Amino acid sequence: MSACHCFYDDVNKMSLRAGSTVRESGGVVSGISTVVYHANYDSITLDNDMVVVQPFEPFQVGPNIQIVNVxxxxxxxxxxxxxxxxxxxxxxxxxxxxxxxxxxxxxxxxxxxxxxxxxxxxxxxxxxxxxxxxx
The missing domain is CATH 2.40.10.10 (Trypsin-like serine proteases)
Incomplete structure (x- = not known):
């Protein structure tokens, strides 16, 4: 889950990184399989600024990758x-x-x-x- 306004670029040029707090290294990297924007997202007011992003392959849960409950x-x-x-x-x-x-x-x-x-x-x-x- 992320914010729609973070996905302003072509998602085919983007990737997801899990298990690291460093932007360009560590953890596990995956391409993006699916992006689902909130149907009522408003890029001006940022109302409903929510997106669900699915990696090509699921990230393996471990010490540095955990499931977040919502x-x-x-x-x-x-x-x-x-x-x-x-x-x-x-x-x-x-x-x-x-x-x-x-x-x-x-x-x-x-x-x-x-x-x-x-x-x-x-x-x-x-x-x-x-x-x-x-x-």
Whole structure:
């Protein structure tokens, strides 16, 4: 699972790496077999920014490759205060792509607070989760 906005390029030129926190080495690499974008993804607002990506061959579960559980209930809303970890290869503040996988530990915030904070910037919708340091 990933974010649709990460799949802006031809997926035939992309690959998946599992079992490593270094962008260009280690772990196991596979090509992409299937990409399923959320049917209601909006590239302007990033509403429903979810994609399921399937490698050509399943990754073998081991010490550095684990299965991540996601809620099975449609419409699940994480409760405010729930600790969450966000990881990714997104560009840093200078527009550079990091060599190391980035990680930050946050808490889920109240959606109503995020809606107020971002009201003049971008709408916060029901498909989005609010997280950060929010008092």
């Amino acid at each position: 809620p099975s209930k449609f419409g699940y809303e994480a409760p405010a205060g729930l600790p969450v970890t966000v990881v990714g290869w997104g560009m840093d503040g200078d527009g550079n792509r990091p060599e190391q996988l980035q990680k930050v530990d946050l808490s889920v915030g109240k959606t109503s607070i995020c809606k107020d904070i971002f009201a003049d910037y971008n709408p916060v919708t029901e498909s989005m989760m609010c997280a950060g340091v929010i008092n």
